[in-house]
Amino acid sequence: MKRPRLLNSQPVLLEAAVFDGYDMGILMPYIEGANKVMFARSGFFIRRGDHPLCRYWRVPKAKFIDELDLVYHQLIELAGGKVTESWQAFRQKIESALANPRRDAFISGMLLRIAPLADGGVLLSGDYHPGVVAVARRMRGVFLGKSSSWRVNATAEILRSNLVLELGLVEDQFEILDVVQELLGDGSVTPAADIPRISLGGAPQEPSTAASGEESSNDIYLAAVSPIERTEFSDATIAQALVGYSLLDHQPAGIAHLLQRTSALLADDMGLGKTRQAIIAAHISAAGRPILVVTLSSLLINWQREILAVYPDATVAVQKHDPLVQWMLINYERLGDYVLLAEHYHVLVVDEAHQLKEPTAERTRHGFDIAAKVPNRYLLTGTPVLNRETELHTLLRLSGHPVGQLPLSDFCERFAGSPEFRQNLRAELGDWMLRRRKDVLPGLKGKHRQLLPVAMGVEERKKYDSIRLEDRPIFARLGALRHYLEQVKVRVAMDLLGELDPEDKVILFCEFKPTVARLKELCDVAGIGNVTLVGSDTLTKRQKAIDKFQGDPDCRAFICTTQAAGTGNNLTAANYVFFLGLPWTPGQQDQAEDRAYRNGQLRTVIVKIPLVENSIDQQLWQMLLAKRQVSLELIEPEEQQDALAKAILAATINQ
Structure with missing residues (x-):
């Protein structure tokens, strides 16, 4: 029926x-x-x-x-x-x-192809899925529009595992190629054996390696830079040229290190006057010819002031090319505008040179285009290694160092992955990199880190766990958790501010702008004089905030994001530094701390780091300690590494 x-x-x-x-x-x-x-x-x-x-x-x-x-x-x-x-x-x-999400809802029939690349890493292509894009981005992949594929600096096995975990794919949805591929200059792909090499003149060029800050890349070759050569500047000539300058005891050696090579890295610890040394070296080397300085936008005014402090009659232009001036100051975002003008300059000074560590980033390609046309190239950074050994490869290559001419795969095989390999690299850097620590400043007081355990309340823990268990990609949850933990630590920061003496000043570093706004609001209510600095502030506003904090005794709190204020600025009025959120690398942390701990600081600097118990805070701190060890092994002399590691631990007090 x-x-x-x-x-x-x-x-x-x-x-x-x-x-x-x-x-x-x-x-x-x-x-x-x-x-x-x-x-x-x-x-x-x-x-x-x-x-x-x-x-x-x-x-x-x-x-x-x-x-x-x-x-x-x-x-x-x-x-x-x-x-x-x-x-x-x-x-x-x-x-x-x-x-009730179903991660495998749309994966039926999907096929992905993973191929090895000649310079290391893999190439990912195949059917589109937003989850594939998310995985590639999280792994710092670079999208190559010409070949509609992602270049990922990982092994095929690691990439496949991440895709399986994210999307629920099965093994037969992957095709793992065993034919090594290579990228052409326009971003297209071909089997490695079939490639004619591209050359624009000069030394043969090597294809760059994957890394990424850029969403996509079609031109992955970097201009060939001339090899480092010794110059005609003798010790006696330099000593005579420095007569009349007011210099600290360690600075003449830094100036000589730059002057005696067509390219070199000055890697002095933060606060030892790398800017002053580079200005004098560039002035002597240029002998009246034009000088191009590349720095962060937030440091342009500082560079202009430093140049005029040493050479009051100097002609300086900022961000706008003027063929009649000697000093041209630009930020990294303007590099592309100066590629065709590069032959005009005799000296290139790259401040915070670790900004050019990613070989596929557009700014790096422009930096190489300029460096290939400038005979003298001075690199400055107190943190040449932020995360890993390969970051030095691009800087070595930008200088024209022989080690930088090695393909990245050979570089990694010889110098990365173990303390012994890193020591081998450290030996290769001896003549190129000069690094001094703050112990060359006898008048500088100490710096002490204090870890402060913070317990969450019952409701705070519930909120933390709810974010942690949300059905969102892991990186989205990680960002939300870091933001929430900053909010938790606002009350801790205000309690610490209340304990300071009236003559104390403090820098409060945050990772998120809403935390800066909340701290300012609470400081205003509490009657604590303060200024703020975030990435969206204009150069004029930034400098006014710095000048007020440095010069006004009633302005006691400098509230900022690490990204905006953690590099280059002089904030020696502060004798306390608080981190409400930790940066991702020890180099960024050190740079931020040393806004206060630098030449001109007359007091001991206390760095307070609240860490929320049983949270990602503690995991991030352990990660920073591990990365710090890699940096020590690469840039510090072997005989000093144990002592420095012990000193770092001794200066970190658990309270």
């Missing part, structure tokens, strides 16, 4: 909904014109009969959810009464899908 037909029943608007963490899957009856609603939101109709979600519309979550009520009313209007569904029922089905 057949089931009786319900003549008055109407189909519902939303038959089913799924969510995979990135896209929504929407199943609904045929409604004339509904396709336009979906297409307008980048929707895609799944027609494949073998797909488990055949007849579903696949729509990016953000484009669908942000206008959910509008989508509902548009569809209801198009249906003209032929379907039924209340707004509440429609929304409830969507919310249920969001709360």
Whole structure:
């Protein structure tokens, strides 16, 4: 007996909904014109009969959810009464899908290809999925538009494991090629054996390696830079040239180190006057010819002041080319504008040179284009290694050092991965890199770090765990947790501020701008004079904040983000430094601390680091300690490494 037909029943608007963490899957009856609603939101109709979600519309979550009520009313209007569904029922089905994601919803039939690259790393290509893009970005991949693929600096096994964990893919959805591929200058791919080398003159060029700060890259070759050569400046000539200068005892050797080589790295610890040494060396070397200085935008005014302090009659231009001036100051974002002007300059000074550590970044390519045309290249950075050994490879190559001419795979095989290999690299750097620590300043007081354990309350722990267990990609949760922990530590920072003496001043470093705003609000209420500095501030506003903190005794708190204020600025009025959030690398942490701990500081600097117990804070701190050991082994003399490691531990007090 057949089931009786319900003549008055109407189909519902939303038959089913799924969510995979990135896209929504929407199943609904045929409604004339509904396709336009979906297409307008980048929707895609799944027609494949073998797909488990055949007849579903696949729509990016953000484009669908942000206008959910509008989508509902548009569809209801198009249906003209032929379907039924209340707004509440429609929304409830969507919310249920969001709360119960199926990560494998749209992976049916997906195929991905992973191929080894000649210079190390792998090339990932195949079917598009936003989860694949997310994994590639998290692994610091570079998208190569010409070949529609991602270059990832990892092994095929690690990349495949990350994709399986993220999307639930199975082994037969991967094709692992054993033919080594190589990238051409336009970003296209070819088997390595078939490639003709490209040369623009000079020494043969090597293809750069993957790393990434840039979303995409089509030109992965770097201009050939001339090899380092010794100059004609003798010790006696330099000593005579420095007569009349007011210099600290260690600074003549730094000036000589730059002058006696066509390219070198001055890696003095922060606060030892690298800027002053480079200005004098560039002036002597240029002998009246033009000098190009590249630095961070926040340091342009500081460089201008330093040049005029040494040479009051100097002609200086900032950010605008003037062929009549000797000193041209630009930031990294302007490098591309000076490639065609590079032959005009006799000396190139690259301040904070670790900014050029990523070989596929656009700024690095422009930096090489300029360096290839300038005969003298001085690199300055107190943190030549932020994370790993390979960061030195690009700086060596930019200088024209023989080790920098090695392909990255050979460089890593010889110098990366173990303390012994890093010692070998340290020996190779001896003549190129000069590094002195702050113990050359006998008048400088000490610096002490204090770790402060912070316990979360019951409600704070619940909030922390709810963020930690959210169904979001791991990096999104990690960022949200770091932001929340900063908020937790605001009360700790205010308690610490209340304990300081009236003559004490403090720098408060945050990772997130809302924390800066909240601290300022609380300091204003408490009557604590303060200034702030964040990345969106203009150069004028930045300098006014620095000058006020340095010169006004009633301005006691400098509240800032590490990214905006952690490099280059002189904040020696502060004798306390608080970190509400830790940066990702020990180099960034040291740079930030040493805004206060540098030449001109007359008091002991106390660095307070609150760490929330049983949280990612403690894991990040351990990661920083491990990275710090790599840096010590690379840039410090072997005989000093044990003593420095012990000194760092001794200066870190758990309270």
